[in-house]
Amino acid sequence: MLVWVIYDITKNKTRSRIAIYCKGYGLYRVQKSVFLGSLNKNEIDELSLQCDEIINKKEDSVYIFPMCDEDFKKVKLLGQAFDKKMVKDEVIAKLF
Amino acid sequence: MQLVINSRGSYLQKKNNCFLIKNDDKVFEISVKKVDSILITTSAYFSTDAVKFAVDNNIDIIFLDHFGNPYGRVWHSKLGSTTLIRRKQLESSTGERGLNLGKEWIICKIDNQINLIKDLRNSRAKKGKILSEHIISLEKRKFMLTKIDGSLEDKRNNIMAIEGMAGKEYFGALNYIMPDRFKFDGRSRNPAKDEFNCLLNYGYGVLYSMVEKGCILAGLDPYLGFIHTDNYNKKSLVFDLIEMFRILIDKTVVYLFSKRKVKKEYFDQIKNGLSLNQEGKAVLISALNETLEKKIRYRGRNIKNRNIIQLECHRIANNLLKQK
Numbered sequence: 001m002l003v004w005v006i007y008d009i010t011k012n013k014t015r016s017r018i019a020i021y022c023k024g025y026g027l028y029r030v031q032k033s034v035f036l037g038s039l040n041k042n043e044i045d046e047l048s049l050q051c052d053e054i055i056n057k058k059e060d061s062v063y064i065f066p067m068c069d070e071d072f073k074k075v076k077l078l079g080q081a082f083d084k085k086m087v088k089d090e091v092i093a094k095l096f
Numbered sequence: 097m098q099l100v101i102n103s104r105g106s107y108l109q110k111k112n113n114c115f116l117i118k119n120d121d122k123v124f125e126i127s128v129k130k131v132d133s134i135l136i137t138t139s140a141y142f143s144t145d146a147v148k149f150a151v152d153n154n155i156d157i158i159f160l161d162h163f164g165n166p167y168g169r170v171w172h173s174k175l176g177s178t179t180l181i182r183r184k185q186l187e188s189s190t191g192e193r194g195l196n197l198g199k200e201w202i203i204c205k206i207d208n209q210i211n212l213i214k215d216l217r218n219s220r221a222k223k224g225k226i227l228s229e230h231i232i233s234l235e236k237r238k239f240m241l242t243k244i245d246g247s248l249e250d251k252r253n254n255i256m257a258i259e260g261m262a263g264k265e266y267f268g269a270l271n272y273i274m275p276d277r278f279k280f281d282g283r284s285r286n287p288a289k290d291e292f293n294c295l296l297n298y299g300y301g302v303l304y305s306m307v308e309k310g311c312i313l314a315g316l317d318p319y320l321g322f323i324h325t326d327n328y329n330k331k332s333l334v335f336d337l338i339e340m341f342r343i344l345i346d347k348t349v350v351y352l353f354s355k356r357k358v359k360k361e362y363f364d365q366i367k368n369g370l371s372l373n374q375e376g377k378a379v380l381i382s383a384l385n386e387t388l389e390k391k392i393r394y395r396g397r398n399i400k401n402r403n404i405i406q407l408e409c410h411r412i413a414n415n416l417l418k419q420k
């Protein structure tokens with residue numbers, strides 16, 4: 001399932017922690033505080049529990065939005081665009 | 097996905113739950129959850145942290161030399177399965193039972209070759225006649241093979257000879273449909289003398305490591321072959337089993353040529369032959385991955401080409417276990 005993770009966090013340490021979690025689950029950074037990628041249900045649960053543990057509930061916010069494939073096709077990208085194939089796990093081999 | 101480290105001097109390290117690959121000013125970070133295997137095709141550095149991380153997550157790191165032959169792999173130091181399979185493998189490797197198993201594999205290979213030439217014939221009406229002749233003589237070889245019986249020790253040379261003749265016939269047919277610029281003269285190795293063999297050798301190299309992995313995971317001993325004889329450090333079983341899967345590489349390479357995707361710039365001249373350069377490797381590996389990712393109908397299931405190797409190895413191991 002395609003998932004957007006969007007956050008707004010005041011403390012630097014917490015913010016970078018969340019970014020590390022997102023990367024660890026295989027999400028791609030599409031903007032400074034926006035991650036996107038394909039996760040399964042369990043991974044979404046794990047990630048939300050981990051984030052829930054470290055954020056300050058009075059100030060911070062983390063949103064995890066699932067998105068269906070049909071809607072993803074309608075996404076419009078202006079300016080610096082991300083790699084659509086990459087976030088959908090359609091890249092079979094990455095050459096570096 | 098498969099991570100291919102193809103640029104010289106890259107540095108692979110672990111960072112949190114990710115692999116980080118650095119080269120000069122380029123950085124690429126990828127989660128461990130998205131990586132299936134790491135292929136290193138050039139000189140590179142990596143940290144032991146990254147190695148342990150890969151092993152812990154069942155990701156194998158494979159090193160390929162200049163010609164695509166795997167010269168090493170990092171993999172956990174376990175057997176893969178029970179030793180009982182190896183015991184049965186040893187028992188079955190001689191006599192009639194060994195012959196039948198070995199015959200089955202070579203027949204599968206020739207069937208694959210016939211099917212590929214039939215496919216090629218469908219889209220080449222003008223060349224149909226000569227291709228049909230090749231098919232007929234391949235069928236003949238297959239028939240000769242089915243007739244062989246007795247013990248493996250006596251008939252090993254017969255099988256190898258028929259296999260060799262079938263191979264010549266098959267590559268003759270492939271040469272016939274090659275574009276004029278890329279005609280070749282039989283198989284050549286170490287080094288390849290032409291572009292076709294160059295791509296083929298590199299592809300087979302990648303395939304060897306996949307088959308070896310399949311054997312280990314299924315609990316088969318890669319060094320205990322049936323048709324191929326024992327020798328120092330000779331992975332005889334891998335050589336035996338790879339025959340069934342060579343078609344995956346053949347198909348990929350033939351279609352690369354027929355779709356006019358091969359350029360002379362992909363090859364470097366070396367002494368006595370050619371070698372595939374960085375650009376060429378990139379084209380071949382991505383084409384190969386496309387083939388491996390394709391789903392086909394196989395033994396009544398829809399399955400990715402990539403997983404057929406593992407499926408076959410497990411099937412062989414299971415059949416060995418069933419035998420009394």
